Amino acid sequence: MTQVYIVGIGIHPFGRTEERTGLEQGAFAVRAALADAGLEWDRMQFAFGGSDAAGKADTLVTELGLTTLPFINVLNGCATGGAALFGAYSAIKSGEFDLGVAMGFDKHPRGAFASRPEDWGLPAWYGEAGMMITTQFFAMKLQRYMKLHGISEMTLARVAEKAYRNGAHAEHAWRRSPVDVETILNSQMVNDPLTKFMFCSPSEGGVALILASETKARELGRTNVRLRAVAVRSRPAGSFEVFSPTLELERGPAPTVIASRAVFEMAGLGPEDIDVAQLQDTDSGAEIMHMAENGFCADGEQERWLAEGRSRLDGQLPINTDGGCLACGEPIGASGLRQVYENVVQLRGAGGARQVPRRVRAAYSHVYGAPGVSAAVILVC
């Protein structure tokens, strides 16, 4: 089987762009990725792409060119980008194709996501009573985790402070001003213990990656970033997911634990080999819990990690170097690919003021989405 390389990356800035539709932001990202790779659209043999709320990705052929390529739509909640990448990676690894695109974009209305009980197979009363709210789930998973593992509110604030500090140095980020811990702790409470500045907001943006086989990457002179492993996993029995009117007494691991173990095994690497990580940070607490779920620390160690700055840009494992979802906002279809984009930037040493100071040889990314899907990706150079 061939190795898979990332030979081009493109991003449409995240945040709010009133004058462009989500599809236009997706097309912008694809053109930027093609330009980065020095390629034209008609060289692409396939595409995997998706958006949650901004239209059908495959209609982009109208905009990009009617080359008759297969364009597969992907829809996996916040893990859409990870799933698109998994599709593109598998297509090349199989030997069937040697050059293609993984892309995602989105554009959401302001405010928390609204969901309909009937779309999720849930009774109407669950929504009527005000329990069908994604932010409640994040808060309740976190509340219990904090109690069991001794995580303080200050640690939650430190995660957000780090995000906004890193985001200030990322051209594609939405929130580009630092925010201090007092402001974060004293901002409006949304769902206890999470305040407004500890939550990401739905936003807009697009990302595209050009993937190539080893032969093609050599032809292009672009063998510096290799996709070492991609794993996507759905939830096992007993995991705690969004929109759950009940949970089983016998608790099980999160889907992230399963995806993370799988990707490390495929890569033949361990958490200690990773130089930079992008972890799903829907809220400050999600980053905290995902540090442990992905194997980077034991439950409860995050308290010391954050106090000592170990996940800052100059720490032992920099996490969410572009500010993550907290600073970039969350366009659902694009978020997972933004993490991979950022890891490519770090591996190329092109991060400017947010570049991790030590040499980056292995980079990890992780997305998590409803109703319990995780995707983990390891890049190496």
Added chain:
Amino acid sequence: MLAVVNERPIAADLFTLAPDLRLIGGRNRQSGRIVFPLPSDRESFERVELPHRGPLWSYTVQRFEPKSPPYFGEKPFQPFAVGYIELPGALIVESRLIDVRFDELHIGMPMELTTFALRSDEHGAALMFAFRPQAGNRP
């Protein structure tokens, strides 16, 4: 709390009001697994009443007004508590929490089943199940 004439449960087969207030779950006839609410497939699930007391498993406070639809609660909006309650031998159930001060909520707090009027109009009130601190722990 017993129903008065113009109060009715928000959904059928969700809870009983008499002789005792109980949530209605289903027991899988093959695996014995308990689920809630009771599925319509009665060939696979038999109706069971769930334990009405248990410790608080986790909680939060809903500080902003949820989008409508699907939310259909009393106006004007007031922040409310939600949580999961561990029902011994059955499952962990998500519920609104009432009759409790937000700053007194804690994991392990002993809770019991109750009901409240989620909304009311000229035709009556829609009763929703909820949990509140067990007697002695209420404000």
